[in-house]
Amino acid sequence: MNGEAVVVADGLAKRYGDLAAVDGISFQVGRGEIFGMVGPNGAGKTTTVECVEGLRRPDAGRVTVLGLDPWRDAQALRERMGVQLQTASLPQRIKVGEAVGLFASFYRQAADGNALLARLGLGNTRKAYVSQLSGGQRQRLFVALALINRPEVVFLDELTTGLDPQGRRATWDLVREIRAEGATVVLTTHFMDEAERLCDRVAIVDHGRIIALDAPATLVRRLGAEARVVFDLDGDLNAATLGVLDGVRRVEREGERVVVCGGSLAAVVNTLEADGVRFRNLRTEQPNLEDVFLALTGHRDARESGNPL
Ligand SMILES: Nc1ncnc2c1ncn2[C@@H]1O[C@H](COP(=O)(O)OP(=O)(O)O)[C@@H](O)[C@H]1O
Ligand SMILES: [Mg+2]
Known part of the structure; x- marks a missing residue:
């Protein structure tokens, strides 16, 4: 990583009872990077990202985002950070336009909601209920909501799960656009090919630990396969x-x-x-990132399977 660190995570740990869901994770994300956490379902990606966002409190370790503490400075950070919602967190009986208006009202510096919807190809869904949207439209709405405060850093969790190949590609383009406009992107995915194509650097996560961290091409080259x-x-x-x-x-x-x-x-x-x-x-x-994962872990369950949390 070169330049200023937008995210610094140092020694993060989080247990659920006997399970060490996050078991000593450290990484930094540079300004303007697309940084990915990749690994199988249950690896600890969401827990890590939620600790970084300030949605969960780690048992140990330190985090800064844009130099701020996500717990102590939550209010200040909220204005500058974009977080992709989970499906369950929107009321069923809300229309797309209302959701965007509601979220815009939370922030001092909101983007133009209609323009944002139009840009994401959702211009004609404003009067539709969120519950009526297709999977791909809903994912794009969540991206719109994550961008409504013109964030400097955006967190996207399993953004393309449930999308068809065309929807995935369109979403990748969108992530690249977000970065081209100057934001830093931190994403999680259980798709190795997605991480390989989209991310400048990836942290491969397995059983709550980072087992490799570098540019995908570097990881593949180092494998020497x-x-x-x-x-x-x-x-x-x-x-x-x-x-x-x-x-x-x-x-x-x-x-x-x-x-x-x-x-x-x-x-x-x-x-x-x-x-x-x-x-x-x-x-x-x-050889690809999937081979790197296989070589490092000896298991293959990073392939598409199950429902990510
Ligand atoms: N609230 C919770 N209570 C108990 N266990 C949890 C909770 N959230 C996640 N876990 C467990 O922690 C592990 C890591 O989960 P998660 O961070 O969601 O992984 P990932 O996002 O990589 O799929 C999994 O085994 C999951 O079942
Ligand atoms: Mg997850």
């Missing part, structure tokens, strides 16, 4: 003939999907053809 040749099988395969090719370290099989770690695409194709193996969807895959 080779590219893979992947294909789907139509029929049988003698994996041994692939296993002895130059550079091949491992051949994995999951159902009809075969993953050849290392080796060249040409050598794999030639071997398959020489052996008369029928295959589809042949491609190479570069």
